[in-house]
Amino acid sequence: MKGTYLGEFEELVLLTVGVLYDEAYGVAVMDEIKNETGRSVNISAIHSALRRLEEKGFVKSKMGGATNERGGRRKRFFVLTSYGKKALDEAQSLRMKLYDRIPNVAFGN
Amino acid sequence: MEEPKPPKIASGLLKWFISEAIFDEVHGDLLELYRARLDSKGLLIASLYFYKDVVLSLRNVPLRRNYRTQNSTAMFKNYFKIAYRNILKHKFYTLANTISLSIGLASVMLITLFVQQELSYDNFHENGPRIYRLNKLVDRDGKITKNAESSGLFGPSLAEEFPEVSEVVRVSQRSRTTLNYKETNFKVNGALYVDDNFFEVFDFELKRGNPEEVLKLPMSVVLTERVATALFKNEDPIGKSIVGIRGLNYTVTGIAANCPKNSHIQFEMLTSWISTVPDRGPLSIGWMNNWYTQGLATYLMLEPSASPASVDSKLPAFEEKNIPERAEMYDFYLQPFEQVYLGSADVQFSPAMSGTKFLYILSSIALAILLIAVFNYVNISTSKAASRAKEIGIRKVVGALKRQIVIQHLLESFILVFLASLIGAFLVKTALPFFNEFTGRNILLTDISSSLVILTLIIILLIAVASGIYPAMIMSGFKPVQVLKGSISGKSFGNGPRQVLITFQFVITIVMIVCTIFISRQTAFMNNKNLGYEKENVLMTQFSDAIYYNHEPFINELVKDNSITDYALSQQTPKWSNASNSYYPDGIREKEVEARTFSIDDRFLKFYQMEIVQGRGFDRNISSDLTTAVINETMMEKLGWDQPIGRQLGQGGDDPALTIIGVVKDFNFRSLHREVEPIVMEMTSRPYSLALKTRPDNVKEVIGALERTWEKFENREPLVYSFLEEDLKARYDSENNVFKAISIFAVISILISCFGLYGLTSYTVQQKIKEVGIRKVLGAKESAVIYLINRRFGITLLIALLIAIPVSYTMMNAWLQGFAYRIDLGMSPFALAILITALITSLTISFQTIKAARANPVKALRTE
Numbered sequence: 019m020k021g022t023y024l025g026e027f028e029e030l031v032l033l034t035v036g037v038l039y040d041e042a043y044g045v046a047v048m049d050e051i052k053n054e055t056g057r058s059v060n061i062s063a064i065h066s067a068l069r070r071l072e073e074k075g076f077v078k079s080k081m082g083g084a085t086n087e088r089g090g091r092r093k094r095f096f097v098l099t100s101y102g103k104k105a106l107d108e109a110q111s112l113r114m115k116l117y118d119r120i121p122n123v124a125f126g127n
Numbered sequence: 128m129e130e131p132k133p134p135k136i137a138s139g140l141l142k143w144f145i146s147e148a149i150f151d152e153v154h155g156d157l158l159e160l161y162r163a164r165l166d167s168k169g170l171l172i173a174s175l176y177f178y179k180d181v182v183l184s185l186r187n188v189p190l191r192r193n194y195r196t197q198n199s200t201a202m203f204k205n206y207f208k209i210a211y212r213n214i215l216k217h218k219f220y221t222l223a224n225t226i227s228l229s230i231g232l233a234s235v236m237l238i239t240l241f242v243q244q245e246l247s248y249d250n251f252h253e254n255g256p257r258i259y260r261l262n263k264l265v266d267r268d269g270k271i272t273k274n275a276e277s278s279g280l281f282g283p284s285l286a287e288e289f290p291e292v293s294e295v296v297r298v299s300q301r302s303r304t305t306l307n308y309k310e311t312n313f314k315v316n317g318a319l320y321v322d323d324n325f326f327e328v329f330d331f332e333l334k335r336g337n338p339e340e341v342l343k344l345p346m347s348v349v350l351t352e353r354v355a356t357a358l359f360k361n362e363d364p365i366g367k368s369i370v371g372i373r374g375l376n377y378t379v380t381g382i383a384a385n386c387p388k389n390s391h392i393q394f395e396m397l398t399s400w401i402s403t404v405p406d407r408g409p410l411s412i413g414w415m416n417n418w419y420t421q422g423l424a425t426y427l428m429l430e431p432s433a434s435p436a437s438v439d440s441k442l443p444a445f446e447e448k449n450i451p452e453r454a455e456m457y458d459f460y461l462q463p464f465e466q467v468y469l470g471s472a473d474v475q476f477s478p479a480m481s482g483t484k485f486l487y488i489l490s491s492i493a494l495a496i497l498l499i500a501v502f503n504y505v506n507i508s509t510s511k512a513a514s515r516a517k518e519i520g521i522r523k524v525v526g527a528l529k530r531q532i533v534i535q536h537l538l539e540s541f542i543l544v545f546l547a548s549l550i551g552a553f554l555v556k557t558a559l560p561f562f563n564e565f566t567g568r569n570i571l572l573t574d575i576s577s578s579l580v581i582l583t584l585i586i587i588l589l590i591a592v593a594s595g596i597y598p599a600m601i602m603s604g605f606k607p608v609q610v611l612k613g614s615i616s617g618k619s620f621g622n623g624p625r626q627v628l629i630t631f632q633f634v635i636t637i638v639m640i641v642c643t644i645f646i647s648r649q650t651a652f653m654n655n656k657n658l659g660y661e662k663e664n665v666l667m668t669q670f671s672d673a674i675y676y677n678h679e680p681f682i683n684e685l686v687k688d689n690s691i692t693d694y695a696l697s698q699q700t701p702k703w704s705n706a707s708n709s710y711y712p713d714g715i716r717e718k719e720v721e722a723r724t725f726s727i728d729d730r731f732l733k734f735y736q737m738e739i740v741q742g743r744g745f746d747r748n749i750s751s752d753l754t755t756a757v758i759n760e761t762m763m764e765k766l767g768w769d770q771p772i773g774r775q776l777g778q779g780g781d782d783p784a785l786t787i788i789g790v791v792k793d794f795n796f797r798s799l800h801r802e803v804e805p806i807v808m809e810m811t812s813r814p815y816s817l818a819l820k821t822r823p824d825n826v827k828e829v830i831g832a833l834e835r836t837w838e839k840f841e842n843r844e845p846l847v848y849s850f851l852e853e854d855l856k857a858r859y860d861s862e863n864n865v866f867k868a869i870s871i872f873a874v875i876s877i878l879i880s881c882f883g884l885y886g887l888t889s890y891t892v893q894q895k896i897k898e899v900g901i902r903k904v905l906g907a908k909e910s911a912v913i914y915l916i917n918r919r920f921g922i923t924l925l926i927a928l929l930i931a932i933p934v935s936y937t938m939m940n941a942w943l944q945g946f947a948y949r950i951d952l953g954m955s956p957f958a959l960a961i962l963i964t965a966l967i968t969s970l971t972i973s974f975q976t977i978k979a980a981r982a983n984p985v986k987a988l989r990t991e
Contacts, residue, residue, distance in 0.1 A: 044156035061156055062183040065149075069187070081152070087162065089132075091155025 024076075024105055030055070031067045032106060035077055036098045043082070043093040044068065068096055076102030133161045134174055137181045144188050153184060202531065203538075209518070210539045220507050223886045225547050227879040231500030232544075232551035232590070234872065236583060237562055238493040240555070243579050244570050245486055248389045248468035252330045254428055257293075259435055259461035261285075261425040262474060266456055273474040275424055275467075277459070279416040282322075282425040284449065289441065291433030296322045296329070297400060298392060299415050299423035305844050306396070307370040308358045314845055315354055317386070317394040318372065320403055320415065320423075326383075328428050329392070335365055336381025342399040345408040349381040349397040372398065373672055375409055388569060391468045418450050427461065435461040488865055492872045495635045499876055501594045502628040503883035504540065508598035509625060510890045519602055520610035532603035533596075540595025548587045565867045597624070626923060629887070632880045633927030634934070637964050639873035641935035644956040646866045649943065652950050653859050659794025660701060660735035665851035666819040666829060667700060671844035674837070675815050681840050682817075688832035690825050695734035696814035698726040701796045702854040710807060711777035712766050714784055722762055723796075723804050726811035732757070732791060734818060742772045742789030745810045753810055756785035760793045762805035776807065785809060798858045799948040818851070881971045884920075888972040891916060892979040899979055900987030912980035913973070920972055924965065932957055 024032065034050045035042040048064045051057055071077045082093040098106075138154065145153055157180050164173035214221045249255065261277045282295035299320040306313045325331070326338035333341065334352060341349050348371065355364045364379045371377045377398065386393050402408035403415050414420040429435065439460050446454040462470065469483050519532055556572060563570055674681050678696070685691055712718045725731075729745040729752075740760065745752050756776055763771050777784045785807070793803045821829045830848065837846040856863070892899075899912050936952070943949045 044152065045159045060183050061160060061180055062186055065153055065156070065184070065187050069149075087159065088155040089158045091158060092151050093155055094149075094152040 024109055027063075028067055028071060029106070029109055031064065032071055032076055032098070032102055035068075035071075035096050036103070036106065039097070040095070042096045047096075071102070072096070075099060076105055131165065131170055133158065133177045137174075137178050141181045141184060145184060146188075149187070153187065157181065157184075206535045206538050207542075209535070210542050213515075213539065214543075217511065219889070220511065220886050221543070223882040224504050224507055224543055225550065227500040227503045227882045228544060228547035228590075228594075229550035229554060230875055230879055231497040232548050232587065233554035233558065234493045234496045234875070235586060236551060236555045237558060238489050239579060239583060239586075240570055240575065241562070241566060241568065242486060242490065243576065244389060244568060244574065245469060249391055249465050250389070251387060252328075252464070254328060254330070255465050256463075257429050257431060258328065258464035259427050259429065259438075260464060260467055261427060262460055262462045263421075264458040264460065266458070274421075275462075275471065275474050276421040277423065277425040278418055278421050278450075279414075279423060280418045280449075281459075282427070285425075285427060285445070288445070289438060291429050291438050292427050293430045294324050294328050294428040296325055296426045296428075297423055298325075298426065299400075299403075301372065304372045304396075306354070306358060308367065311358055311360075313354060313358045315395045318396045318398065319392075319394045320398050320400050320412075322400045325397065328426065331386065331390075331392075332384035334382045334384055341381035342397065343401070344378075344380070345399060345402045346375065346377045346410075347380040347399045347402075348377045349383050350379060351383050351385045351395050353385050354395050355379070355382050371396075373410065419453070426464065435463070485865060485868075489868055492639075492869060495639070496872060496876050496879065497590070499632050499635055499879050499883070501590060502632055503879060503886070504543070504594040505597050506625050506628055506883055507886045507890075508536075508540075508595075509601055510887060512598060512602050515602060516605055516610045519605045520607040523605070523607040524611070529603045533599045536599035536602055537592065537595045540598070541591045544587060544591035544594065565864055625887075629884070629920075629923050630927045630930070632883065633924055633964065633968075634931045636873075636877055636880050637927060637931035637960055638935040638938070639869065639876055640960040640963055641931070641956055642939060643866070643870045643873045644959055645939045645943070645950075645952075646862065646869060648950050648956070649946065650859060650862050650866050653799045653862070653946075653948070654856055656795070656799065656948065658701070658796075658855075659792055660737050662701065662851050662855055664821045664823065665735075666821050666826075666833070666848055667702070667851050667854065668817050668819075668833065668846065668848040670815045670817065671841050673841050673844070675813075677840060678814065681836060684839065685832060685836045688828075688836070690828035690832050691819060692822075693730075693734055693820035695731045695818045696728040697731050697816050697818075698811055698814055699724070700816045700818065700851075701735070701794070702851060702858070708778065708807070710785075712768075713775055714777035716777070720762075720765055720805065722758075722765075722807045725806055725808040726814070727808055728814055729810065731808075734820070735794075737794055738792040740790050740792050742787070744789055744791075747810075752788070753812075754783045754785055755788040755810070757789040757791055757808040758787055759791050759803070759806040759808075761803050762807060763790050765805045795948070800946050802947045877967060881967060884968065884971045885975070888916070888920070888975045891919070892975050896979065896982075896987045899982070900984035903980075903984040904988070909977075909980040913976045916976040916979065917969070917972060920968060924968060928961060928964075935960075 030051060031047060034047050034054075038046055038050055044061055044064050047068070048059055048061055051059055051064075068077065068079075072079055076099060077096045078099050079094050079096045082095050084090050084092050141154060141157070142150055157177060160180065161173050161177045164176050168176075252258065260275060261281065262273055262275050263277065265272050265274055279297060279299075282297045286292050286295040297320075301318045301320065304315055304318045306315055321342065323339075323342040325342060326333050333349070336349065341347060348369070350358070350364065358364070358369065359367065364382060367379050368376050369379060383394075383397070386395070398410075399408075402410045403412040405411040405413055405416060415423060427438070429438065442459045443454070446457060446459060450457070462474070469486070472484060522532060522535075559570065559572065670678060670681075682694070682696070686694070707721060708724045709719050709721055712720060727745070729747040732739065732744040739757075742757070744757060745755070758766075758771065758776075768774060771787045771790060774787050775784045776787065791806075791808070795803060796806070797804065819829055819833065833848065834846055895916060899915075902912060902915070935957070940952055943952060
């Protein structure tokens, strides 16, 4: 079903938003991903992922106050919605369920 | 040191493509990254990365849609809702606006329709750009006129001798005739003689028959579908023999589609030219096949590469060679075929005499009306701008941009203009029959071309923008703080421009009223002027061929009926007098004088009650009177003879010299646009026009007697009769049309202006309601209050008068110059126009001001 499907990168961004809690805006999310996974991602990809997540209802956003360090531009802060949390839980449990079913023989040797 | 900033171009680019809704955050993020990179990697790298980020952000362009639409659909819904509420809240203003706009739009639509029809004339011939009509300038004693006629032998010789000329078509008109097939008779209105290449040069559609062959043989005719159906019903017409012109037999060789309305060549029947050539065709019409008689139209189709100028330049030599006696008087030239319809107002004997003048007058009137309507809209909307001030203030406070407010108000004007154009379209449908009647056209709604529909839509759009943009600008400029503090309500906006617009409306209205008065006076003057002869109660008819050869028994039979009290016979009549001749005073050729010729009987002068100032009229009992002449005063003046009686006028050719026996007082036999021309009258024994005297109480009997006698002598051609007075009136058709158009539209423009004025006054009154209340409490009289409000309109009216009077004076002066006999440009029409305008204005506004002045001041003041 389109709209609720959570892609790999989206899941990563969604997790990061959850981790950063109150401080999740474009650049922060990008930095966090870089630090945690070493993946270098362009800011525009973050913007588009955040927007998609918001459309799907996994995150919601509000504008922050203006700061001088950004040329007076405001930040948009994203927070995880409970629906988003649920999507993460489901993805997690699905992964665990499948992981648990891997028989030992599969490892070979 | 100032901190370096990221490349402006990149920021600008981002701002341009990225949605406004997310620009702030995106740009902020990019700036933050730029800063970080600036510190660690230096200016160049940071800038390059900034560029990269901007370019990659292109992927976020679609985000614009998601964020924009939700909001703006909601806002547009809200705009519609507010517009709807406003329409209901200000019912009267809406009504005034819509009515005036719809009338204005209807006028414009009607006139565009008319202009389209006029411009489409003769544009359906593929060869059109290469076809020219042979016109000539005629120089008579230094007076130069244009005319569209040429002689029969001109065309074929031109085709032979001029390499530039590829084809020549001659068209000669015989106005009407009757066709018979078995028991069926059918009256044909446009019967033409044309050359056999008619269908190759022109693109008139031939439904049956071969275009190259149909007119090759003598006595072949091509009928239009309408005629063929009427005559042959279900039979196949091709090859059938019919009885036609002069009672001879013709063979139908082809069927043409009905002649398009927008063609200046109109026909219902075409007869092959060869039928008229003496010795070759039985009709043998000499005048159509000689060098001198000018009476037909010649159309030349040039080779694609040839220029008309090269033909023009060779024409004088051609004239010198072929018509040496007239070479000096005539100067032939080529008129482009596609200009014949609109460009022939000054060309005599041109079948289409529309001219662009009426078109211009009509278009400018339509434009004026539209302007008045648009001004109404602007005036009314700006004047009630204050009532919308709070709404706009609130909108701005909650974040509306200036642009959005402009859009909102433009949308409102779109809604209103759209509504008005629907009503306007309905008005057009209703008014079209009346419009057709006075323009003499037959325009149908189905004639509208798709390009015209698009044009009309564009015009409607432009009007919506034009009428909405100024109020929208005014209102979007409100400062929210001021508006909401309340310091702005009660004031009005755009007072200066509004005064200008009202003044302009007044000017248009006054000019129109003045023009209407002048034109009506001039038309009345022309219709009532004593022309120098009796024109009332005169019934006119022209003999058919059969009666022409047999007219004496016909008259003898006719006068037996006792309703016939008086009659006169002639060739020319006051309404139809095209013949002219050269006369040689005392037989001296060098002193040649050109004069109109009237061939009349001995009753003519008495019948028309023309006054003889010297000598006597004709007497049929004096046999020598056949070589005498009666001249008019202008001719006497031209000859320079004080005592012309007994002197001789020589004539060309073998015609005997005429002895002058009398002088008749000048009479206006032609349109009053022209001066009286010199006339020589002679007695004829071969008349073809009959005039009968009627009384108001015996018109039916006279017509009855004429019909009965006619049927005894003529069994083919129907009787056609008319009243002289009406024929003469028809001469001023174009003036009458202008008069009708301008008077109708003048009334409309006054009406629309009144709507606007009424709306404005009611608004002014509403605004001044507290001032009036306070004044009254302090003891002001009602009259003082009325003066207070009316004063402003009075001043406007005064300024308008100062502009309108010189403008209309100049216009009317120019118009009246076109008449040789005209009314004086007196001051009374201006006074009348001023009076009418002042009266209407004060009626419109006083209704409201008096109401305001009488109102109880307590009502006005207690709300505070």
